[in-house]
Amino acid sequence: xxxxxxxxxxxxxxxxxxxxxxxxxxxxxxxxxxxxxxxxxxxxxxxxxxxxxxxxxxxxxxxxxxxxxxxxxxxxxxxxxxxxxxxxxxxxxxxxxxxxxxxxxxxxxxxxxxxxxxxxxxxxxxxxxxxxxxxxxxxxxxxxxxxxxxxxxxxxxxxxxxxxxxxxxxxxxxxxxxxxxxxxxxxxxxxxxxxxxxxxxxxxxxxxxxxxxxxxxxxxxxxxxxxxxxxxxxxxxxxxxxxxxxxxxxxxxxxxxxxxxx
Amino acid sequence: xxxxxxxxxxxxxxxxxxxxxxxxxxxxxxxxxxxxxxxxxxxxxxxxxxxxxxxxxxxxxxxxxxxxxxxxxxxxxxxxxxxxxxxxxxxxxxxxxxxxxxxxxxxxxxxxxxxxxxxxxxxxxxxxxxxxxxxxxxxxxxxxxxxxxxxxxxxxxxxxxxxxxxxxxxxxxxxxxxxxxxxxxxxxxxxxxxxxxxxxxxxxxxxxxxxxxxxxxxxxxxxxxxxxxxxxxxxxxxxxxxxxxxxxxxxxxxxxxxxxxxxxxxxxxxxxxxxxxxxxxxxxxxxxxxxxxxxxxxxxxxxxxxxxxxxxxxxxxxxxxxxxxxxxxxxxxxxxxxxxxxxxxxxxxxxxxxxxxxxxxxxxxxxxxxxxxxxxxxxxxxxxxxxxxxxxxxxxxxxxxxxxxxxxxxxxxxxxxxxxxxxxxxxxxx
Numbered sequence: 001x002x003x004x005x006x007x008x009x010x011x012x013x014x015x016x017x018x019x020x021x022x023x024x025x026x027x028x029x030x031x032x033x034x035x036x037x038x039x040x041x042x043x044x045x046x047x048x049x050x051x052x053x054x055x056x057x058x059x060x061x062x063x064x065x066x067x068x069x070x071x072x073x074x075x076x077x078x079x080x081x082x083x084x085x086x087x088x089x090x091x092x093x094x095x096x097x098x099x100x101x102x103x104x105x106x107x108x109x110x111x112x113x114x115x116x117x118x119x120x121x122x123x124x125x126x127x128x129x130x131x132x133x134x135x136x137x138x139x140x141x142x143x144x145x146x147x148x149x150x151x152x153x154x155x156x157x158x159x160x161x162x163x164x165x166x167x168x169x170x171x172x173x174x175x176x177x178x179x180x181x182x183x184x185x186x187x188x189x190x191x192x193x194x195x196x197x198x199x200x201x202x203x204x205x206x207x208x209x210x211x212x213x214x215x216x217x218x219x220x221x222x223x224x225x226x227x228x229x230x231x232x233x234x235x236x237x238x239x240x241x242x243x244x245x246x247x248x249x250x251x252x253x254x255x256x257x258x259x260x261x262x
Numbered sequence: 263x264x265x266x267x268x269x270x271x272x273x274x275x276x277x278x279x280x281x282x283x284x285x286x287x288x289x290x291x292x293x294x295x296x297x298x299x300x301x302x303x304x305x306x307x308x309x310x311x312x313x314x315x316x317x318x319x320x321x322x323x324x325x326x327x328x329x330x331x332x333x334x335x336x337x338x339x340x341x342x343x344x345x346x347x348x349x350x351x352x353x354x355x356x357x358x359x360x361x362x363x364x365x366x367x368x369x370x371x372x373x374x375x376x377x378x379x380x381x382x383x384x385x386x387x388x389x390x391x392x393x394x395x396x397x398x399x400x401x402x403x404x405x406x407x408x409x410x411x412x413x414x415x416x417x418x419x420x421x422x423x424x425x426x427x428x429x430x431x432x433x434x435x436x437x438x439x440x441x442x443x444x445x446x447x448x449x450x451x452x453x454x455x456x457x458x459x460x461x462x463x464x465x466x467x468x469x470x471x472x473x474x475x476x477x478x479x480x481x482x483x484x485x486x487x488x489x490x491x492x493x494x495x496x497x498x499x500x501x502x503x504x505x506x507x508x509x510x511x512x513x514x515x516x517x518x519x520x521x522x523x524x525x526x527x528x529x530x531x532x533x534x535x536x537x538x539x540x541x542x543x544x545x546x547x548x549x550x551x552x553x554x555x556x557x558x559x560x561x562x563x564x565x566x567x568x569x570x571x572x573x574x575x576x577x578x579x580x581x582x583x584x585x586x587x588x589x590x591x592x593x594x595x596x597x598x599x600x601x602x603x604x605x606x607x608x609x610x611x612x613x614x615x616x617x618x619x620x621x622x623x624x625x626x627x628x629x630x631x632x633x634x635x636x637x638x639x640x641x642x643x644x645x646x647x648x649x650x651x652x653x654x655x656x657x658x659x660x661x662x663x664x665x666x667x668x669x670x671x672x673x674x675x676x677x678x679x680x681x682x683x684x685x686x687x688x689x690x691x692x
Contacts, residue, residue, distance in 0.1 A: 078574055093572045095565030097633035098558075106562055107573030109555045117553055120499040142502070146687075 006069040008033050008199035009054070009085070009168055014063030016046075016053055023049040025223045026063070031168065031199040036190060038210040038231075039203045041220035042243055047203050050220070051170055055080035055087055083168075086161035090173040094153060096146040100138060101126045103145055104160040129159050133192055137185070151182025158189055168199040175209055187213050207236050221246045298507040310685070318678050319626060319642040326646065330653035337653055340530040346645075346652050347527065348465060351536040352377075352598040353615075354644030357622040358547050359591030361640050362584045364623055365551075366564045367632025368426035370588045372415065372433030373619055377596030378441045378611025380408040384597050385606045386448055388458045397460040405593040411437065412589020416582040426585075438611065445608045452608035456600060464539070465602035468532035477538055478524040482517040484545075489513065536598055540641070543594065547587075548637040560584060564633035595619075617668065622647045625675040631683055646671070 007030035016024040024046045031037040041047050052058050054065070056074040065072055067083055074080050080087075094103050101119070102109075104126045110118040126141050135155045138148070145153060154174055161169050171190065175183040190213050193200050204210060210217055211231060219227040219242040226246025229239065309317060330337040356373050363370045387393060387400035395403075415433050419426045445452050456462050469477065489509050496503040527533055551557040562570040563580045571577050599615075600606045624630060625646050626639025650671060654664045 077572065081574075089572070091568075093566070093569040095562045095569050095633070097565035098561060102558060102562070106569065107559075107575045109558055111555050115554045115556065117555060117558060120495045120501055123496075123501050124499050140502075 005032075007031060007066070008068060009201075010066040010069075011050075011054070012064045012066070014050075014053065014060045014065070016049055016058055016061055023223050024053070024060075027220070027223070027225045028228075029218055029225065031201050033167070033199050034194050034197045035215045036194045036200045036202060036213050038214035038217045039201055039220065040205070040207070040210060040217060040239065040243060044222070045220040045243075046223040047220055048172065049223075051087060051172055051201075051203060054170065055085060081164065081166075084164070084166045085168045085170070086164065086166040087170045088154075088157045088161050088172065088174060090176060094145045094157060097144060099144050100130075100141040100148075100156055103156060104129070104163055106160075108164070125163065126159075129163050130155075133159055133162070133189055135159060135189070149182065150178050151185050154178065154182070154186050155189060158186070158193070162193060162196075162198065166198065168201070169193055170201040170203070172203045173205065174202065175204065175206060183209070207239060210239070211236060219243055219246055222248060224248050298505050301505050301508050316627060316639070316642055318675070319639070319646060322625070322646050323642075323649070326649045326653065330649070330656070334653065334656045337656055340526050342652065342656070343523075344527045344530045344534065346648055347534050347537045348602060349652060350644045350648035351465065351534070351540045352595040352602065353618050353622055353648060354540055354641045355543060355598060356592050356595035356615075356619045357626070357640035357644055358543060358637055359588035359595075360619055360623040361626070361628045361635050361637055362547075362551070362560060363426070363588045364628045364630060365560055365633065365635045366581060366584050367567075368419070368581070368584070369430065369620075369630075370412075370415075370426065370585065371430040371616060371620075372411070372437055373588060373592040373595075374616035375434055375437035375441060375611040376408050376411050376589055377592040377599065377615070378606070379411065379437050379444075380404045380593030380596030381600030381610055382441055382444050382454075382596075382606045383407055384461065385454050385456050385600055386444065388456055388461055389448075389454070390457055397458045400458075400461070401597060404597060405590055408593030408596070409586050409590040412585040412587070412592075413582060415589075416585035419585070420578040420581050434616070441606075441611055442608055445606060445610070453605055454607070455605045461597075461601055462604050463535065463601070465534070465536045465598050466604070467535045469535060469538065471528045471532055474524045474528055474533035475521075477533060477541075478520045481520050481541065482513065485516055486513045536602075539594075539598075543591070544637060544641055547591075551637050556580070556583070561633060614665065614668065617672070618644075618647050618651070621668065621672040621675065624672065624679065627679075629679050629683065630676065631679075643675075 009029075009031050011027060011029040013026045013028060014024060015022070015026055027046070027050065029039075029050065039047050039050065049058065053060050054074070056076040056079055059075070065074065067085075072083065074083070074085075077087075095106065098106070101123045105122050110122050110125075112118050123141060130138060130141065133155070137152055137155065145156065148156065158169070158171070158174070174186050174190065178186060187209060190200060190202060194215075202209070202214065214231050217227070217229045217231060217234065217239060218225060219229070219239060221243060226248065227239075227242040229242070327338070336342050356377055360370060360373060381404070384400045384404040387395040387403060388397065411433070415426075415429050418424055418429045445454060448454050486509075489504070489512070493503040493506075493509065524533060551560065559570065559575050559580050562573070562575060563577050567577050570580075596611065600610065622643035623635070623640055624643065626635075626641070626643030628635030628639045628643075647668070650668060651664070654667060659667075
């Protein structure tokens with residue numbers, strides 16, 4: 001069933017409404033192994049809703065989710081984690097007071113006799129993961145996250161997401177708060193994830209980033225997919241056109257007025 | 263970077279944020295840095311960056327010893343030092359629970375009266391023939407009740423979403439009322455004596471000189487073994503380990519302090535039993551906080567409850583457990599206090615006990631902002647607080663003056679905490 005061409009994650013006709021507001025309407029979406037899929041759209045297009053629904057924070061109202069070609073039910077972040085889906089949220093979800101190792105293992109600490117932390121083993125694995133991603137800017141894996149720069153924090157959050165044999169990493173606006181040099185580092189990191197044959201979804205506003213790293217681009221507008229483009233065969237202009245004025249198949253009354261997502 | 267005022271010389275700080283080029287070769291330094299010099303250098307960088315650890319406390323203790331030593335001849339005597347150990351034990355014990363609560367970014371204002379509930383319940387159960395329980399049963403029930411109080415308060419805090427400040431403030435009133443009701447019902451004069459040798463002995467018995475030395479030896483050997491074991495597993499994994507020189511110096515330092523203390527109290531009555539109990543509790547809770555999964559989750563919840571929740575940590579369960587620890591430790595402290603006074607009364611748990619306990623935790627270096635603190639800070643803070651109380655008592659200062667001075671010391675500790683937090687913020691993102 002799962003051949004090389006089978007998408008790693010495939011959504012077919014998924015919808016999600018919050019009361020009268022239709023945040024997603026019959027959206028198709030897919031990402032393959034080793035591919036970077038950009039998910040773009042204006043504010044309120046439904047990007048965040050899509051991400052949160054994939055990991056089960058908001059259940060879809062209708063539609064099907066296929067993982068590796070098989071239908072799956074994801075009821076929460078734990079289910080998603082079991083399937084190897086990890087999300088790096090925009091606000092990173094790191095504890096400032098803990099060090100890099102503790103953050104990377106947060107909630108999944110290795111322990112002997114079930115409760116005594118195995119620090120050496122965790123530190124070694126954390127370091128190995130960071131090294132394998134060529135994250136060289138960290139001074140020490142034992143420094144607290146509070147002392148890290150934005151790019152370093154992003155690197156830690158990304159490294160955390162790949163520690164768990166994850167197969168699909170979803171990055172929510174990974175470069176939003178970063179300067180030029182740090183954006184460069186994070187994008188390189190994103191490319192290395194795809195090189196490891198992980199599926200990568202990068203949610204972003206920044207078309208420059210999209211054209212820098214993405215293989216394909218999915219454009220959402222007002223909760224609907226208005227385009228799925230190959231980066232090599234499209235232009236920024238075409239993407240902007242889709243974001244701002246892509247053709248909607250369906251115009252339910254509320255969507256036109258609604259600013260839909262947070 | 264937040265809008266916190268940025269320290270003008272933060273840019274000179276080698277650990278300041280956004281200096282990644284400097285850090286490029288730093289991974290190598292981290293491993294090879296197992297020398298004495300670099301350890302000291304890292305430590306000093308930490309201090310400058312607002313990770314003060316126990317430094318303010320040690321400075322504070324030195325000042326206290328000098329000031330009261332000069333002002334009063336009896337302050338530094340072996341008899342007074344032993345008294346100090348007796349006085350600080352209950353405060354430190356209750357403060358251990360408060361440290362846990364502060365680390366998760368909450369507060370427990372009910373601890374003083376919860377401790378009184380513990381003391382009163384034990385005392386009532388020990389009344390001969392009414393009901394005349396054995397000491398261990400009375401203590402177990404008292405601790406079960408104070409732990410349950412912590413559980414109930416935590417349920418209201420987590421399930422109803424009411425700030426712990428308000429819930430435990432209500433608790434403060436409720437449990438002070440319960441103490442009054444229980445004591446006045448049991449005795450027309452409002453004072454009930456403890457009539458059990460073992461219960462009185464908790465805070466009034468001393469170890470023999472030999473037993474004292476043995477305890478001191480166990481403390482030092484235990485510390486050295488645990489450090490060695492830690493360093494060995496880290497070296498075996500090819501990780502940075504504390505330099506041997508530092509380990510030796512720390513062990514020698516601890517040995518010097520411990521043996522000097524035992525030698526000194528042995529000249530008086532010996533090592534108080536209650537001090538040994540306190541040390542055991544300290545080691546146990548330090549282990550829980552720093553070496554276990556639960557402890558890690560406590561710090562995580564204090565650092566970012568949202569991040570913890572997303573990481574799959576049951577944040578409410580951590581909070582509830584922490585308030586139960588607070589209730590339990592308050593109960594232990596209350597039993598120590600009752601034992602020391604050989605009685606409970608209507609005013610048990612009142613006065614400035616709550617202030618002294620919270621001041622101990624904060625002065626010891628536990629941040630009121632959550633996420634930062636160590637169990638040992640309860641001991642260090644209680645040592646400072648009890649020394650100040652003890653010294654002022656010796657000088658015969660008026661109650662008003664004592665309150666003012668204690669308040670100023672607490673204020674100073676909080677200012678140091680706020681300053682340290684600003685340094686940390688100036689360096690990174692908080």
